[in-house]
Structure formats: C-alpha cells, structure tokens
Amino acid sequence: MSDFFGVSKNLMWNKFKLMNWILVIDAIAIVVIFFINLFKMGYSSFEFIPVLFVSSIMIVNFVSVVMLARVNERVLTSSNYRLIPISDTKLYLSNILTTFLAMVYLWIVETVINGLVDLIAIIIKYSKYKQLNGNISSQDIMSAIQLLLFMALATIVVWSGITLIHFIVNLVSGFLPFGRQKFVLFLVYLVVIGLSLWAFNYIMINIFTAFYQNGFQIDTVRQLNSTLWIGSGIACIWIALFSVINIYLMKRWIETVR
Amino acid sequence: MSKILEIDNLSYRKNSKTILNHINLSLDSGKIIGLLGENGSGKTTLMRLIAGVNASSEKNITVNGMTQKSKIKSQVSLSDYLDGFAKSSRIDDIVRFYRNAYNDFSDEKYKEISEYLNLDGTKRLASLSTGTRGKLVIALALSREVKLYLLDEPLNGIDSMSRKKIISSIIRWKTEDSTIIISDHYVTEIASLLDDIVIIKDQTVYEVDSVENIQMKYHLGIEEYYEKVYEGGLAR
Numbered sequence: 161m162s163d164f165f166g167v168s169k170n171l172m173w174n175k176f177k178l179m180n181w182i183l184v185i186d187a188i189a190i191v192v193i194f195f196i197n198l199f200k201m202g203y204s205s206f207e208f209i210p211v212l213f214v215s216s217i218m219i220v221n222f223v224s225v226v227m228l229a230r231v232n233e234r235v236l237t238s239s240n241y242r243l244i245p246i247s248d249t250k251l252y253l254s255n256i257l258t259t260f261l262a263m264v265y266l267w268i269v270e271t272v273i274n275g276l277v278d279l280i281a282i283i284i285k286y287s288k289y290k291q292l293n294g295n296i297s298s299q300d301i302m303s304a305i306q307l308l309l310f311m312a313l314a315t316i317v318v319w320s321g322i323t324l325i326h327f328i329v330n331l332v333s334g335f336l337p338f339g340r341q342k343f344v345l346f347l348v349y350l351v352v353i354g355l356s357l358w359a360f361n362y363i364m365i366n367i368f369t370a371f372y373q374n375g376f377q378i379d380t381v382r383q384l385n386s387t388l389w390i391g392s393g394i395a396c397i398w399i400a401l402f403s404v405i406n407i408y409l410m411k412r413w414i415e416t417v418r
Numbered sequence: 419m420s421k422i423l424e425i426d427n428l429s430y431r432k433n434s435k436t437i438l439n440h441i442n443l444s445l446d447s448g449k450i451i452g453l454l455g456e457n458g459s460g461k462t463t464l465m466r467l468i469a470g471v472n473a474s475s476e477k478n479i480t481v482n483g484m485t486q487k488s489k490i491k492s493q494v495s496l497s498d499y500l501d502g503f504a505k506s507s508r509i510d511d512i513v514r515f516y517r518n519a520y521n522d523f524s525d526e527k528y529k530e531i532s533e534y535l536n537l538d539g540t541k542r543l544a545s546l547s548t549g550t551r552g553k554l555v556i557a558l559a560l561s562r563e564v565k566l567y568l569l570d571e572p573l574n575g576i577d578s579m580s581r582k583k584i585i586s587s588i589i590r591w592k593t594e595d596s597t598i599i600i601s602d603h604y605v606t607e608i609a610s611l612l613d614d615i616v617i618i619k620d621q622t623v624y625e626v627d628s629v630e631n632i633q634m635k636y637h638l639g640i641e642e643y644y645e646k647v648y649e650g651g652l653a654r
Contacts, residue, residue, distance in 0.1 A: 166518045173514075238502030242471050244519045245492035337434040411487075416471045418501040 167246055168254045171235065175262035178227055183269060186220045206280070213277045217270055224266050225315055228259045229322050236323065237330075239416040248410040252403065260316060267308075299381055306388040313395035320402035321356070327409040328352050334413070367394060421480075422447035422566050422597045423468065428478040430463060437463050439621040447482075447565065448594060450611050453601040454644050455618035461601040464618065465568045469496035482565045492522070495562040497555045497569045505544035509537060509554060520562055528561035531591060535583055549580035556584050560591045567598040573607055581607055605641040615640060617647055 193212060197205035235241045235255045244251070329348050338344045371390055377383065425443040429436070438460045445451060455461045466472040468479055470487040481490045503512055516523045532539070535553040546554065556572055569588070573581045589611065592598055599616075602608055615632070617625040624647060627635075632643050 163521070166521070169518045170515050234502065239471050239496075239498045240500065240502035240515070241519075243469060243491060243496055243498055245488055247488045334432055335434070412475075413473050415466075415473050416502075 164246070164250050164254055167241070167244055167251065168258055170241075171254060171258040172261065175228065175231060175258055176265060178231060179224065179262050179266050179269075182220060182224055182227065183266070186216050190216055209280060210277055213274065217274075220266070220270070224263060225318065228262060229319050232256070232259050232319055233323060233326055234418070236410060237326075237414065237417045239418065242416045249407050252407050252410060256316065256319065256403070259319060260312070263312070263315060303381055303385055303388070306385055306392070310388045310392045310395065313392050313399065317395050317398045317402070320399055320406065321360070323406050324402050324409075325349075325352055325356055327406060327414055328356075330415075330417075331409060331413045334415075364394075419446040419448065420482075421445065422482055423599075424480040425468075426478050426480075428467065428474065430460075430467060430472065430474065436621055438467075438618075441623055443616065443623055443626065445597065445599075445614070445616075445626075447597050449613040450588070450592065450598045450600065452605070452608055452612040452615040452640070453599050453618065454603070454605060454615055455601075456603055456648060459618045460621060461603075461618055462570050465496060465570050465599070465601060468566075469494050469568060471496070493564055494566045494568060495559045495564045497559040497567075497572060499555060500543065500551070500558075503543055505542070507543050508539065509541050509543070509546075510539040512543070512554075512558070513539065516558055516561070522563045524561050524563050527563070527591065528557060531557040531560055531587055534587055534590075548575045549577050552576045553580060553584060556587060560587065563593075565596055567592075567596060569598060569600045571602055572600060573602060573604065585611060605644050609640045612640065615644075617644065619647060 190212060194205065194209065197208055197212075201208075232255055236252065241251060241255075246254075329345070329352050332348050332352065333345055336344060336348070421444055423443065423445040425441050428438060428441040430438040441464065453461050453464070463472060467474050468481065468490070470491050476485050476487060479485065479490065482493045484490050484493060500512065503515075513528060516528075517525065535557055537550070537554055537557060541550075543551070552572060552575070556569065559567060559569060572584055572588075576584065585607065588598060588600070600608055600611070609629075612629050614626065614628045616623060629640055632638065632640065636643055636646075638646065
C-alpha cells in the first residue's frame with residue numbers, strides 16, 4: 161500500500177508548480193504595467209505601486225482558485241492517481257489538503273511581497289499610505305484573521321461543491337443512453353448546477369433566517385466577528401457534508417476519464 | 419497452483435449499454451495469459467474493472483485473495499497510457515511520480531528496462547513517438563513489483579522493431595511468481611508468449627483454456643482458433 165505522504169508529495173509538486181507559474185506571470189505583468197506607468201507619468205507612478213499590487217492580488221487569487229479547482233478535478237478522475245494503492249478517502253483528503261496548502265503558499269508569497277511594497281511606499285514617503293498602515297488596532301488584526309479563516313473555508317466549500325457537481329454530472333450521464341454526447345452533457349450540467357445552486361441558496365437563507373430573526377445587520381466590529389464565526393461554522397458543516405458525499409461517489413460510482 | 423484472479427458473476431453497464439455480462443473467471447498464478455477479443459468486446463473495461471478504475475462493487479473481483487479495492491491496487495499494475503500527465507512532463511518527472519506514489523516501484527528494475535528500451539529521461543511526453551510512449555508505458559508497468567500485471571494492448575500502433583523489444587522485455591522481466599495478462603486483438607505477435615488464453619465474445623467469457631489444450635483439441639494455432647471463434651466456424 162502507498163502512503164498518504166508519498167501521494168501528497170506528488171500532488172504538492174504539481175500544485176506548487178502551478179502557483180509558481182501564476183506568480184511569475186503576475187510578476188511579469190506588474191513589472192510591465194509599472195514601466196508603462198513610469199514612462200507615462202514619471203516619478204509619480206511609484207505612488208500607484210500599492211494600488212497595482214492590490215489589483216493584481218485580486219486577479220491572482222481568482223485565477224488561482226479556478227486553476228486549482230481544475231487540477232483538483234483532474235486528480236480525482238485521472239488513472240495516474242486512481243491506480244495508486246491508497247483508499248479513495250485518503251486520496252480525496254490528500255487532494256483537497258494539498259490544494260489548500262498551495263493556496264496558503266500563494267497567500268504567504270503575496271504577504272511577503274505586500275510587505276516589500278509597503279516598504280517601498282514608506283521609503284518614498286507616500287504619506288496617505290503610511291497613515292493608513294499606522295492606524296491598525298489589534299482588534300482589526302483579529303478581525304482580519306477571522307476574515308482570512310472564513311475566506312479559506314469558503315474557498316474549500318467552493319472546491320468541494322465544484323467536485324460534487326462534477327461527480328453528480330458524471331454519475332447521471334453514465335446512466336443516460338447518450339450521456340457522452342456533448343449536448344446531453346451540457347444539459348445535464350445546466351440542470352445539476354441550477355438545482356444545486358437553488359438547494360444551496362434555499363438552505364443558506366433558512367440558516368441565516370434562523371440565526372438573525374431580528375434582521376441581518378453589521379454595524380460594529382463585534383457583530384462582524386460573530387457573523388464571521390457563524391459563517392466559518394456553517395462552511396465547516398458544508399465541507400464535511402460535501403466531502404462525505406464526494407468520497408461515497410468516488411468509492412462507488414466515479415470512474416477515471418483520462 | 420494458487421489463484422491470482424477470481425471473478426464472480428461480474429456485469430458492467432454504461433450509458434444503457436451492456437458491456438460485460440455475467441463474467442466468471444478463475445486464473446492460476448505464474449502464467450502469461452492472453453485476453454483476446456475484437457475491438458469493443460470489453461477487454462479494456464475488464465482490465466479497468468480489475469484494476470479498480472471502473473466502478474464496480476467490491477464483491478465480484480478477488481486478486482490474490484483480496485477483495486478491497488485499495489488492497490487489489492497494491493497487487494495489480496495496469497499499463498496506464500499516461501493521459502493524466504501534462505504533455506510537458508519529462509519522463510524523469512513521471513518516474514519520480516511513480517517512485518513517490520508506489521512503494522513497490524523498483525528503481526533498479528526501471529533503470530534496467532529503460533536502458534534496454536533506450537528511454538531518455540529528459541524527453542518530454544509530447545515529443546515521444548507512439549512507439550517510445552508504448553515502451554515507457556511498459557517500462558513503468560513492469561517496474562512495479564506486484565503479483566498481477568495487466569498490459570492493455572501494449573503493441574497497438576507500434577512499429578515492428580519496438581514490438582519485438584516490448585515483447586522481449588515482457589519475457590525478460592516477468593518474475594516466476596507473477597502473472598501477466600496481455601490484451602490484444604492481433605494475436606500473431608503475442609501468441610508465442612502465451613500459456614493460457616481468455617476469449618471475450620458477446621460480452622462474456624467465451625473460452626478459458628491453455629494454449630496446449632487448444633492445440634490438442636482443435637489442431638489449430640491460437641490465431642486460427644481465435645479467428646474461427648469470431649467467424650462462428652467452430653462448434654464448442
């Protein structure tokens with residue numbers, strides 16, 4: 161039998177390589193845009209470095225979530241991974257864990273670069289930016305950590321949800337006479353995605369209605385924090401639920417396609 | 419002789435089409451067995467079911483006494499066509515993947531086989547010819563030290579020189595206690611290798627017998643016998 165560590169090592173290698181590619185392409189894009197701005201605006205273009213960096217972070221995060229979701233899917237339906245003598249539960253968990261670690265790696269690199277950008281901004285005495293950084297309280301940092309935790313869990317919910325949708329489509333199309341035809345597959349995707357979103361939405365509305373019977377309101381940091389805690393808890397339940405269903409489908413129904 | 423593979427009443431349907439129906443099979447260990455059948459007869463599906471990458475319940479297939487899928491996988495090496503790897507992957511990357519993933523992967527064996535088959539580790543998957551890719555698939559499959567090797571049409575689309583190399587490497591690196599099942603619809607090239615044959619016809623097992631018995635019973639070579647089975651010119 162193969163071990164969890166050996167399989168995770170392979171998964172990490174692929175996903176870290178992908179993250180590095182995204183970071184390299186992002187860095188090239190930032191440098192090119194910076195030089196275009198420098199050419200157009202001269203010295204004052206330095207003031208736009210933080211803005212440029214924040215915009216790039218948003219794009220890079222979105223692209224990374226999408227690309228990692230794609231890799232995540234391919235692993236579970238590839239013979240090269242499914243032939244490994246490891247239980248489907250271990251493979252699934254190793255896959256989602258390494259996908260998450262790749263995302264964390266990206267966040268760490270972004271944080272380090274953000275620190276460097278802050279430093280540049282301070283050195284060139286970009287006063288507004290300095291003022292903004294100077295007014296952060298410990299409570300703000302706690303809220304930021306809670307927000308990060310919620311975002312991380314929400315991202316895992318998205319990945320697990322995408323996997324579940326793919327698995328259900330895979331399962332349903334296997335029973336249909338023309339399930340391999342692209343048009344039929346497209347219709348199945350449409351119906352499954354529509355129904356899944358409707359069910360998810362319906363459940364979430366009911367949960368939030370139960371928690372906030374007097375109306376949903378966030379006016380204070382405390383309210384924000386409690387909403388984030390509730391949100392994180394709900395995300396954990398979704399992750400557990402999706403994972404149990406995904407692992408069951410993997411064990412019994414999901415075949416490799418490449 | 420112990421049983422390496424036992425299949426009990428296995429059926430498989432996909433997209434409302436029956437691909438395999440009531441398969442019953444019992445194979446002895448230590449042999450080279452030909453899994454024969456025309457295109458689309460279900461040979462690949464049967465191999466994938468044994469290897470656990472096609473969906474089936476855990477009660478129908480027993481490999482070396484094991485029925486749990488993850489345990490079966492540790493006994494079986496299926497020739498994987500490497501479609502799950504990025505085209506830009508180098509051979510060395512794929513070998514590293516195998517080394518990390520399979521505890522039974524033998525570096526020493528891979529080194530010997532890859533040298534024999536002239537595989538260059540720095541080459542990328544996208545740049546490999548069909549023949550070289552076929553050699554790599556065989557080298558990787560045989561480098562695992564398991565009880566059952568499933569080689570799915572290893573000679574498909576491969577030139578005659580590479581075919582000879584692949585066939586000789588199968589003979590050379592087969593250990594005494596391991597079993598190799600080779601599927602093919604061209605029988606000529608592999609006939610000399612085989613101890614037993616399994617013929618799949620009409621979604622089920624038509625015949626399981628030793629090459630020796632078939633020659634004695636029908637006074638035909640394997641290729642002629644196989645052709646006659648498919649032409650319907652042979653009374654059972």
